[in-house]
Amino acid sequence: MEAPSAAPRRLLVVDPCDHCRRILPHLEEAGWSVSSQSLDQALAASYDIGLLRLRSEHLERPEGVKHLISRSGTEWIALIDPVGEPADGIEEFIGEWFFDALILPVDLPRLQGLLGRAFGIARLRGIGNRRGDQHELLGQSRPLRDLRKQLARLGPSEKPVLICGESGSGKELVARTLHRMSRRVAGPFVSFSCGVLPDGETANLLFGHQGKLASANGGTLFLDAIHELPSGSQERLLTCLRGKSLHYADGEVLPLDVRVLASARDELAELVEQGRFHPGLYQWLEQHRLVITPLRKRQGDIALLAGYFVDLYSLEAGRRPSHFSEEALAAMARHRWPGNVRELASRVRRGYALAQNGPIEADDLGLKSAPVDGALLGTLEDYKRRAEYQALCDALAHYSSNLSLAAKVLGVSRPTFYRLLHKHQLL
Missing domain, CATH: 1.10.10 (Arc Repressor Mutant, subunit A)
Structure with a gap:
């Protein structure tokens, strides 16, 4: 076994079971610095790789897991209880959000090898992110060309923009692109997820002295999943935007110069009709709307993006470029991509790590390889x-x-x- 390095790799284990806790000392001996947290506590943790015991309640309410993984910027491995029939949608959920999964009780050498590969790919991912996220706007399809035209038109505007699209389609990337195209590019870009914390904490983080609105002054505030913003905060946000000022509880008033961008589900208008979203705020946000076409409706972009990702990972690893087998290309064309570009990037990272020096097969991508029948x-x-x-x-x-x-x-x-x-x- 290799001696631990001076800077141990940090592993976060979320919601561990008894078996998970028994293997933690062995992972520490292998050079990992291990910490354990509940799902609620994990957002504040620092780590290099995540390990999550995937329980039934996670699948019943997956938003917490999705938010944790999307904000972590790294790779995650799921540990699954050995049940008889797998839960509906679990394979798609794992394929979209996790680097890989293992059945409990795990084989320790296999877990260590998987953690090592995930760590290597996470490092590549970090390098790739520093090079910029423009890859998610690559494509020759008509929807992507139209989107780029809309971004060029709306970027310089000061008006709010409502960005609609499925999970993983790149809504925050679109918001960042609008910010880069605006006169506010030298100012801050602040992102806030509206549906994660209780009402009181949400209001404090959004409207407090050191809150997101104040931090975004002079720049752009991106409100992710604004349809999940508590009703009281919806009304207060609209008041701040209309009055261009933020009134604190102690009487202090902060003049606001903020452009607001927001993402939402397509059915935001239905929430207004149901009385679950403030109509005035909806009208304010609806001045401009951008809709991101899901990847499954941009077939011509799938191979292009997949090739970009695998070339990027090959370049950063110093290895010769990998290629996809014909079966892998066919499997990607058949797949519905519920996680859109984020899922594609994740599957290509996984496939690149597993394929080693050979072609990337459908199984490496976690996709079913089936002949045309x-x-x-x-x-x-x-x-x-x-x-x-x-x-x-x-x-x-x-x-x-x-x-x-x-x-x-x-x-x-x-x-x-x-x-x-x-x-x-x-x-």
């Missing part, structure tokens, strides 16, 4: 259309920066290539 049967025209579409997607994935070369490789003229891209709504 009768489920896809159709007319000859259907096959021709699918083949044409796939050829265009592959060309975009390999030559997105040089469309003339992509057309040449496919053996068509550039005008024909553009016509086909428009026909399949890839441009």
Whole structure:
């Protein structure tokens, strides 16, 4: 066993069971600095890798787990109780949010190896994040091109923007891009998740002397999941925005110069009709709306993004670039991507770590590898259309920066290539 380094790798174990606690000393002997926390306490912890015992209550109310992992900026491994029938949706949940999962009781050498790989990929992820998040806005599909045009138009504006999209689609990235395009780029960008804490703590963090509104003064405040903001805070926020001032309980008044961006579910208007969201605040936010198209409706961008991620991880690891097998590409095309680009990045990181020096297979990505079978049967025209579409997607994935070369490789003229891209709504 390797001797522990001078700076031990930090492991956070959330909601551990008795078996989990028994293996912690062995992990410490292997060089990990281990701490244990409940899910509620984990948000304030510092660590390099997370280990979560996935319980039934986590699956019944997954928002806490999702918030913890999305804010952690690192990789997580799930430990699962050996039950008979797996809970509905557990495989999709793990695939979207976790680096990998193990059944309890775990094989200790296997867990140590998995933790080591997750730690390596987490370091790559940190390097990648420092290089910028623009990858999530990469794409040649028509929805991505339209989104970039809208960002260029709305970025310089001072008006609020309501950003709608599914989990993992990049709502905060869009907000950060709007901030970078505005005159407030030199000011702070402050992000606040509205649905995590109790009402009193939410109000204090948002409206206090050192709260998010005050911290964002002169810059941009991004309110994530604003549909979950408590009703009392909704009304007070609207008062602050209309009056351009923040009134503290001690009588002090702070003039506000803040641009507010917010994300919400698409059904925010329904919440207004149900009396669960303030109509005035809704009207204030609805001055401009951006809708992020889910990844499953941007088929032409999947291979492009996957190739970008695997090239990034290969570059940072100093290894030769990996590639996807035909089965892996087909599996990615079939997958519904409930976690959108965040899930794609997570699965590619996992696949890159597991594939070592060989091609990345569907199993490495945590996706089912199944041959094209009768489920896809159709007319000859259907096959021709699918083949044409796939050829265009592959060309975009390999030559997105040089469309003339992509057309040449496919053996068509550039005008024909553009016509086909428009026909399949890839441009």
